[in-house]
Amino acid sequence: MSSHREAPEISKDPVADSTDLYAFVSPDKPETVTIIANYIPLQSAAGGPNFYEFGDDVIYDIRIDNFGNSKWDITYQFQFSTVLGNPETFLYNTGPITSLTSSSWNRKQVYTVTRIDSTGEHVLGKNLACPPCNIGPLSTPDYATKLAQPAVHTLSDGSKVFAGQRAEGFYVDLGSIFDLGNLRPFQNLNVFGKADGFSSAPGVNATKLLNVHSIAIQVPIGRLTRKGRPTIGVWTAANRQRARIHDPQTGRVVTSGPFEQVSRLGNPLVNEVIIAMGDKDRWNALQPHKDSQFTHYFANPELAGLLPVLYPGVFPHLAALVASKKPRADLEAILLTGIPSGIIPNFSNFTGTVQADMLRLNTSIPPSKSPNILGVLGGDLAGFPNGRRVFDDVVTVEVRAVAGVTYPLIDPKFTPDAAAGEVSDGLTPSSLGMPFLDEFPYLGVPFDGYHDPSS
Amino acid sequence: MLKGAAGVGAAGLAASALASVALPAAAATRTPVRTKQGPSSENAGGEAIVVHVRDAASGEIDVFRGTTQIRLHDRDLAARLVRASR
Numbered sequence: 009m010s011s012h013r014e015a016p017e018i019s020k021d022p023v024a025d026s027t028d029l030y031a032f033v034s035p036d037k038p039e040t041v042t043i044i045a046n047y048i049p050l051q052s053a054a055g056g057p058n059f060y061e062f063g064d065d066v067i068y069d070i071r072i073d074n075f076g077n078s079k080w081d082i083t084y085q086f087q088f089s090t091v092l093g094n095p096e097t098f099l100y101n102t103g104p105i106t107s108l109t110s111s112s113w114n115r116k117q118v119y120t121v122t123r124i125d126s127t128g129e130h131v132l133g134k135n136l137a138c139p140p141c142n143i144g145p146l147s148t149p150d151y152a153t154k155l156a157q158p159a160v161h162t163l164s165d166g167s168k169v170f171a172g173q174r175a176e177g178f179y180v181d182l183g184s185i186f187d188l189g190n191l192r193p194f195q196n197l198n199v200f201g202k203a204d205g206f207s208s209a210p211g212v213n214a215t216k217l218l219n220v221h222s223i224a225i226q227v228p229i230g231r232l233t234r235k236g237r238p239t240i241g242v243w244t245a246a247n248r249q250r251a252r253i254h255d256p257q258t259g260r261v262v263t264s265g266p267f268e269q270v271s272r273l274g275n276p277l278v279n280e281v282i283i284a285m286g287d288k289d290r291w292n293a294l295q296p297h298k299d300s301q302f303t304h305y306f307a308n309p310e311l312a313g314l315l316p317v318l319y320p321g322v323f324p325h326l327a328a329l330v331a332s333k334k335p336r337a338d339l340e341a342i343l344l345t346g347i348p349s350g351i352i353p354n355f356s357n358f359t360g361t362v363q364a365d366m367l368r369l370n371t372s373i374p375p376s377k378s379p380n381i382l383g384v385l386g387g388d389l390a391g392f393p394n395g396r397r398v399f400d401d402v403v404t405v406e407v408r409a410v411a412g413v414t415y416p417l418i419d420p421k422f423t424p425d426a427a428a429g430e431v432s433d434g435l436t437p438s439s440l441g442m443p444f445l446d447e448f449p450y451l452g453v454p455f456d457g458y459h460d461p462s463s
Numbered sequence: 464m465l466k467g468a469a470g471v472g473a474a475g476l477a478a479s480a481l482a483s484v485a486l487p488a489a490a491a492t493r494t495p496v497r498t499k500q501g502p503s504s505e506n507a508g509g510e511a512i513v514v515h516v517r518d519a520a521s522g523e524i525d526v527f528r529g530t531t532q533i534r535l536h537d538r539d540l541a542a543r544l545v546r547a548s549r
Contacts, residue, residue: 251513251527264511265527 010178010276010402012049015288018271022048023063024246026273027220028178031242031395034226035375036447041232043070043084043225044398044449045244045273051219052172054457057100059141060173060221061117062088065263066246068223073241074234078297078364082232085122086223088138094177097213101140101147104205108137108158116140116390119171120224121163132163138172142219144458152453153412160448168226168448173219175442175452177398182214194427195435197319211434216441217460224401224449229371239346240397241359241366243274243296269293274365275343276391276402281311282343296364299344303363306343307335311410315431326412338414342393347384351417355389369395381436385413400448404432434449543546 011017012027018258023040030044045068051060062068065376094102100175103112117138123130139159142151157272160170175189188200192209195201223244250265271292274277282305283291291302308330316327341347344363349356376390381389381401385408392400409415411428437444442452513527522538 249527249530250532251511251515253511253513262511262513264513264529264534265525380521 011273011278011280012178014280014319015292016285018287018292021248021334022050022441024066024248024271025049026244026246026271026382028276029242029244029273029367030177030398030450031240031369032397033229033369033371033373033375033390033395034448037226038374040228041240041369041371042224042226042240042448042450043069044222045070045250045452046174046177046220046222046451047246050215051221052462053142053217053455054220054461056143056457057098059088059100059115059143060219061115061141061220062086062087062138062223063246063248064090064120065261066248067267069245069247070225071243071245073296073359073364073366074232074237074240076237076360076362076435078241078299078359078366079295081125081171082224083124085124086153087122088117088119088171090117093132103144104146105140105143105148106150106154108139108155110325111177113140121169123165130165132165132167132240133161133169136161136169136171141173142454142456144456145222146458151456155364156453163229164287166228167231170224170449171223172221173454174222174449174455175440176215176218176405177437177440177444177451179213179401179435179437179439180215180403181211181435183212187432189314191431191433193432194319194322197322199318199320211432211439213435213441216463217441217455218278219450222449222451224262224451225349238372239348239357239359239368239370241274241364242298243272243366245269246271247274269295274367276396277344277406278365281406282306282309284310296366300363300364303340305342306340307337307355309339309410311407312336315411319427321410322427323425324427325423327367327410329415329422333341334419336415337418338408341410341413342409347393347417352384352389355384356395357394364407367396367449368393386407398444399432399437401432401436403435407431407433514544516544521548 010028018025026047026442027049028046032042034040034042048060070084072082074081100115101113102304104112118135125134134204137159140148142148156446158170160168163169184190190198190201192211195206196208247267249263250268253262255262279288279291313330316323335457344367347357348358355372373389376388378389380386381399382405383400384394385405391397392402392405406426408431411431412424413428415422444452477544515525517523517525520540522536522541524541526533
């Protein structure tokens, strides 16, 4: 998926598995930027009695490059601590949880937010409460107003923060995509689907009714940018200590040593479908400014070669482009450097020549009054790949880009296949089953296990 | 990590095992590999000490404590740790 379980090692460590990253100028507070980093994928709402929580032994980072060298200049660091009220019960809660301080909530989590920049380390908030997971109407009544909303905190520098469970906002038809690229709306054209007599069908969202854990922060733009440089590069990273030993006496893991990065995420789907299996774990451990060693995956992506094979006769122009072995400078620009000025009218999110997978947001572009889920591809310069909003259809945007629809940006003589502008997994935000919020933290109220016990 | 280390003839020992072995201050070459990356975390491991003999033949040993790592180059200590682990 966007980055859910995208690499062999991190798929075994969901607490540290970054799944999605969003960065956008806040639509209701356009003087601020909102950044959301999601972790712990594919949560079934009924997943008790040990409901989902952040890792006390993980350091979660949101990193920002505002200088253009693809190295972080600002890091927001989040460290969590679990507080067990009564170890003599197996229950997450012993009665209704009616507030963040409710004594019947047995397993709480609090966190510290630290900003690290050129002036040092600054603790912006301590003992900030996470909301509980959304259990059900008896355990977590009035979830949105009594538990989630009070978990939005104001930090000492005026920024807002939230960390806790949210409804999954990423939509994708995983079941079809990973079944030999058999996009349901076009499965009558897929080489295998056609052989099996499949006909075109609507997409099915694999993340419907699932939850995720979000770390969201809303910061005044001026706290993130440098003068004259409105574009920032953003990524999230999770770090674990190098040494881990299972202690059989306690049944727990003992950790020691320096923290090292085990997961990172900038643009959606990069480590998922661009980077090859043999490099995925190493990619997760590296800093973005070292990404030039992976350029070949972007210049000649495997998926571009697969589409004409999976859909015979549908992508002849793409097939010719792949056969030419010309590097996909369009994809390199979109995903590794940002798009320079002069390519798309009134738009640039170029950060510099250092190739690095970062989500690049030009903060000088105001929120769109008429958002298009296809973002820049749909003529909406406030959307992906200019940052990423919670509702952007990044699957369709990236599949179409790989299919060649963006290649004319660097070669006007190239005519994309008609199908390149149509291909999609056939989903929209309505496929999620939970509306987004109009205000921070924007991702929807998590599904509860009573009403939606399974997806 | 430990399983992999054992496969190449090295040994990984927890703090209790290390306590029986005196660190020879003069003989060992110490290289601080990396200091803590972020603010110290009282929730992230306490003061557990983990020793990883990376290569017994060359005496390369990593010692993890708190949020730091020290790399030692001490063939004698490595050999004694290997013997102690048997």
